[in-house]
Amino acid sequence: MTPVNSQTLRQSFRQKRRSLDHQAQTQAAFEASNLCLTLAQVKQAKRIAFYLANDGELDPAPLIHRCWELQKEVYLPVLHPFSQGYLMFVRYTADTPMAANRFGIAEPQIETQSICPLAELELIFTPLVAFDAKGNRMGMGGGFYDRTLAPIYRDKLKTQVIGLAHDCQLAVDLPVQPWDIPLHGVVTPSRFYSFCAATSGTLSPSEHNRCNSHESK
Secondary structure, three states: OOHHHHHHHHHHHHHHHHOOOHHHHHHHHHHHHHHHOOOHHHHHOOEEEOOOOOOOOOOOHHHHHHHHHOOOEEEEEEEOOOOOOOEEEEEOOOOOOEEEOOOOOEEEOOOHHHEEOHHHOOEEEEOOOEEOOOOOEEOOOOOHHHHHHHHHHHOOOOOEEEEEOOHHHEOOOOOOOOOOOOOOEEEOOOOEEEOHHHOOOOOOHHHHOOOOOEEEO
């Protein structure tokens, strides 16, 4: 698939998620949160990274609040101040001072003691524009997550990466680039898609794409 077609596909799926009204977004966030709380990955994790919803993304806010109640440490991605194109993960609480980044998205203010290295995060929930049944993820096109999460496969980290999405964001087959990082799973309001990359980073992205996925409601 050509870059032009990839961009067209990205715009199409962004429009799909943006077209959901407030009630549909709220209901989707509630249902996805409830489903996430049944997953072993969530139950066992003590340090979990999320994101703040933007551009029609599925909102993880209900799940964030439940994780706070369960005494789990919550982290958010912050644009890396020194490494262009990368993210770092910073502790997020109800009292954390926030500031908008250059994309207008709120981020926790960085303090040295609040930064969590990638290897110490047990679970990362990522936003996405689209996903397919092989665990491929299409993001906004900036490559921030692909660059940042590459060590999970390179260094065989145990960090799990699960996408959050609306059901309408499921694509038939996404174009894949060598640097694209596959997902261990995707949660939508209606089901959990689990992919064979869930073997804690033992598969390369290309090996991952040859595996079949399965779904559980």
